[in-house]
Amino acid sequence: MSAKKILTTHKDTDFDPETFVSTYYSSVDGSEDYGDLMTFFLNGLSEAFRSGAISGVHLLDIGTGPMPHTAFCAAPWFEEITLSDVSQKNIEFLQKWKDGKINHMGPVLEYLVKLDKSSSSVEKRQDELRQKTKHIVKCDVTKENPVVSTPVDGIVFDAITSSLCLEIACLTLDDYAKSVGYMRNLLKPDGHLVLVGVLEDTFYTVGEYRFINLPIKKDELREIWQKEGFEILSLKDFNETCSSPKYGNDNSDFKNAFVMVAKKMANTI
Numbered sequence: 001m002s003a004k005k006i007l008t009t010h011k012d013t014d015f016d017p018e019t020f021v022s023t024y025y026s027s028v029d030g031s032e033d034y035g036d037l038m039t040f041f042l043n044g045l046s047e048a049f050r051s052g053a054i055s056g057v058h059l060l061d062i063g064t065g066p067m068p069h070t071a072f073c074a075a076p077w078f079e080e081i082t083l084s085d086v087s088q089k090n091i092e093f094l095q096k097w098k099d100g101k102i103n104h105m106g107p108v109l110e111y112l113v114k115l116d117k118s119s120s121s122v123e124k125r126q127d128e129l130r131q132k133t134k135h136i137v138k139c140d141v142t143k144e145n146p147v148v149s150t151p152v153d154g155i156v157f158d159a160i161t162s163s164l165c166l167e168i169a170c171l172t173l174d175d176y177a178k179s180v181g182y183m184r185n186l187l188k189p190d191g192h193l194v195l196v197g198v199l200e201d202t203f204y205t206v207g208e209y210r211f212i213n214l215p216i217k218k219d220e221l222r223e224i225w226q227k228e229g230f231e232i233l234s235l236k237d238f239n240e241t242c243s244s245p246k247y248g249n250d251n252s253d254f255k256n257a258f259v260m261v262a263k264k265m266a267n268t269i
């Protein structure tokens with residue numbers, strides 16, 4: 001049997017949405033390889049939004065990929081949702097999902113609805129998200145104005161969510177800090193940020209491609225967000241939360257992970 005050939009990349013055109021979904025989101029309790037990482041992320045997202053303390057009119061999800069599950073947690077508390085990604089393939093995939101042609105989030109949404117203990121069904125909640133998703137746009141978080149698509153250009157968002165994107169988009173800590181500043185400019189003062197990510201991770205794979213990651217450490221993460229004008233309200237840590245965290249497999253070499261809730265300080269631009 002020949003060994004699988006892995007190609008190292010940073011190109012968004014090498015990202016295949018279907019392969020990404022089947023590799024990482026086909027189940028929630030996961031395989032031994034992923035330990036409790038998925039449930040850690042989903043519990044953290046559900047907890048961040050469940051109380052309704054984070055709410056408003058406009059929500060932006062940055063680097064949605066093919067998975068709008070982060071916006072799914074936020075949807076009950078917002079009126080208009082914008083999903084965004086740098087990759088055209090992901091934008092087209094999300095549009096098909098919005099049009100009801102793809103239903104690919106079954107296990108994830110079932111788990112989230114169970115966590116919320118809401119009387120609403122997965123179908124109803126997903127329909128709500130589809131209806132509230134008003135824009136699916138191109139976004140490059142490494143650009144000074146990450147979202148330049150009319151009519152989204154110019155909206156100041158009440159909240160921003162982003163999952164597993166910044167450490168992939170930015171290859172150095174300086175670039176990461178710049179992107180945090182660009183995200184801050186999209187957010188209104190006192191607006192909330194809910195960020196999901198991995199720490200000290202150098203790569204993750206999608207099919208035959210190995211995407212390069214910025215191996216950011218927890219202290220660096222905290223320092224950058226605070227310096228860029230955010231108050232960190234909570235920073236949940238995978239290693240501290242899970243009894244037997246598992247990491248370091250063929251798909252990714254992360255050493256830790258986090259779910260962070262922060263607020264843009266009112267006196268920052």
Ligand SMILES: C[S@@+](CC[C@H](N)C(=O)[O-])C[C@H]1O[C@@H](n2cnc3c(N)ncnc32)[C@H](O)[C@@H]1O
Pocket residue numbers: 012015062063064065066067084085086087090139140141142162163164165168169
């Ligand atoms: C690991 S996937 C995460 C997808 C989804 N948010 C999740 O949590 O499953 C990373 C996503 O970030 C997107 N991305 C990479 N660089 C980006 C950039 N510069 N601006 C916006 N999105 C970017 C990729 O296209 C991809 O969809």
